[in-house]
Amino acid sequence: MIDIDKLEKYIPGCIKQDDKSIEWLYRSFYGYLMGVALRYMENREVAEEVVNDSFMKILRNLDGFVFPDEKEIRMRSFKGWIARITSRTALDQIKIPYQKLKMTDISLAADVEYNESVLETIHAKDIMALLYLLPDIQRIIFNLHEIEGYRHEEIARDLGIEENVSRSYLSRARSKLKKLYHKNIKAAV
Incomplete structure (x- = not known):
């Protein structure tokens, strides 16, 4: 230390x-x-x-x-x-191309269900393994928000996107992590 x-x-x-x-x-x-x-x-x-x-x-x-x-x-x-x-x-x-950051289906974020208790039980090493399975933009926004503590306003400014786009990608990342967790980690236990 x-x-x-x-x-x-x-x-x-x-x-x-x-x-x-x-x-x-x-x-x-x-x-x-x-x-x-x-x-x-x-x-x-x-x-x-x-x-x-x-x-x-x-x-x-x-x-x-x-x-x-x-x-x-x-x-x-x-x-x-x-x-x-x-x-x-x-x-x-x-250096994610700006076109990749643009989203046309923001409304889909409302359809994503997310169970916070599942993410709370995942250990850090498990998250690291699963993070690499996420698409780049989801992994980046998850890291920035959940791990680094950035606010959506900061993420939006830094990445040149709208705040609701950041929220949507975070929601998708959480949902995908949940599915990946059940498929890759929980199934192995």
């Missing part, structure tokens, strides 16, 4: 481009950011590129990050910030 005092000790060195500090930051958060990247990228080599690109962005913008006053939320705040950079970097890497 990374100590907030240690993080705050190395941040000034990272801002000054001190190699030892940068190496510490990279080693300390590589696994965490790799986990974020792998939620978007199935290919490990591409996920590594996303992590490396993310670290470059983090280092370029580190002097603009402001730690909250409350010590107990500093690490959470920093990890959230670097995770957001990584998820946005992954989205840039995916």
